[in-house]
Amino acid sequence: MDSATLTHPANPPVQQLRGCLAPAKLNLFLHVTGRRADGYHLLQTAFRLLDWGDTLDFSVREDGQIRRLSDLPGVPEEEDIVIRAARLLQQSTHCSAGADITVHKVLPMGGGLGGGSSDAATTLMALNHLWRTGLSAEQLQALGLTLGADVPFFIYGRDAFAEGVGEKFQPLHLDPACYVVVSPGVGISTAEIFSSKDLTRDSVPIKIADFTASHARNDLQAVACRKYPEVAEAIDWLAQFAPARMTGSGACVYAAVDSEAQAQRIVDQCPTRWQAWKAISLAQHPMSRLGG
Numbered sequence: 106m107d108s109a110t111l112t113h114p115a116n117p118p119v120q121q122l123r124g125c126l127a128p129a130k131l132n133l134f135l136h137v138t139g140r141r142a143d144g145y146h147l148l149q150t151a152f153r154l155l156d157w158g159d160t161l162d163f164s165v166r167e168d169g170q171i172r173r174l175s176d177l178p179g180v181p182e183e184e185d186i187v188i189r190a191a192r193l194l195q196q197s198t199h200c201s202a203g204a205d206i207t208v209h210k211v212l213p214m215g216g217g218l219g220g221g222s223s224d225a226a227t228t229l230m231a232l233n234h235l236w237r238t239g240l241s242a243e244q245l246q247a248l249g250l251t252l253g254a255d256v257p258f259f260i261y262g263r264d265a266f267a268e269g270v271g272e273k274f275q276p277l278h279l280d281p282a283c284y285v286v287v288s289p290g291v292g293i294s295t296a297e298i299f300s301s302k303d304l305t306r307d308s309v310p311i312k313i314a315d316f317t318a319s320h321a322r323n324d325l326q327a328v329a330c331r332k333y334p335e336v337a338e339a340i341d342w343l344a345q346f347a348p349a350r351m352t353g354s355g356a357c358v359y360a361a362v363d364s365e366a367q368a369q370r371i372v373d374q375c376p377t378r379w380q381a382w383k384a385i386s387l388a389q390h391p392m393s394r395l396g397g
């Protein structure tokens with residue numbers, strides 16, 4: 106977030122926040138341990154924040170309207186999770202102010218990097234600050250959960266061991282790391298993977314102390330690879346450099362590497378039909394410093 110762009114330096118109420126990060130996440134492991142009566146799956150996962158993501162600009166409107174100024178191909182304004190997040194906060198706090206919102210989209214959609222969820226979390230945190238609606242981080246997480254299972258994690262704002270549907274957290278203390286992320290050029294619907302009849306839903310629950318990034322598994326990976334062979338191809342390609350795995354419900358795959366230089370060398374060799382990025386772990390979400 107670019108604090109230099111906060112406007113009205115002489116007047117206390119801030120009217121604008123520009124360049125607010127909506128970071129990507131990786132799931133370092135993901136076990137499906139059961140299914141709730143409402144169809145949602147019980148998970149255990151390790152969420153890792155990355156220093157790479159979308160950025161959003163927010164500007165307060167006095168007329169109460171919430172407008173998206175940027176275009177997002179394939180996602181009409183009314184369906185955009187950013188707009189839905191802003192409306193949800195406005196309605197649940199009876200706030201009379203509105204906002205103009207611009208999303209600078211970088212993260213591939215349907216990538217398992219949590220892009221939409223992270224955009225929504227950043228929106229809730231930014232507008233809670235700009236509108237002075239005063240919700241606590243816990244209240245924002247509860248609101249966020251109604252938008253998507255991944256949203257609370259981004260408001261929690263640091264690496265976490267998560268359970269439930271992904272909304273119950275314990276802090277996870279991980280060494281800084283450098284990753285290569287590869288998008289095999291397909292977008293995957295999370296609902297499609299979770300609804301597969303081939304998905305195993307009976308992983309034995311583990312304890313946080315049992316988690317090691319080097320012996321990790323994603324229960325969604327086999328289903329995604331069967332439906333989308335590009336995911337399996339990307340894992341095989343990346344695995345020639347370092348152990349590679351899918352994040353979330355896909356489609357992106359990633360590997361931890363020894364250095365930024367090594368990451369760059371791998372990125373430079375990525376087949377032109379795919380996209381690759383290097384990303385560094387992020388210790389704390391920059392928006393969580395804003396407070397309510």
Ligand SMILES: C[C@@](CO)(OP(=O)(O)O)[C@H](O)COP(=O)(O)OP(=O)(O)OC[C@H]1O[C@@H](n2ccc(N)nc2=O)[C@H](O)[C@@H]1O
Nearest residue numbers: 144145146217218219253254255270295296299353354355
């Ligand atoms: C799989 C994960 C792992 O972090 O990430 P992504 O791959 O989507 O990034 C998440 O659990 C996804 O969270 P999110 O993308 O917010 O999912 P939601 O919008 O809440 O749910 C989309 C659909 O996935 C299914 N779903 C989602 C989460 C969950 N614990 N159980 C489910 O069964 C439901 O069918 C739901 O309708």
Ligand SMILES: Nc1ncnc2c1ncn2[C@@H]1O[C@H](COP(=O)(O)OP(=O)(O)O)[C@@H](O)[C@H]1O
Nearest residue numbers: 185186213214215216217218219220221222224
């Ligand atoms: N602001 C947004 N950014 C990304 N996707 C969005 C957004 N608003 C709605 N969506 C919808 O949510 C779907 C899942 O998006 P995304 O969060 O990128 O994937 P994933 O859940 O795999 O991490 C997209 O395919 C798109 O249809």
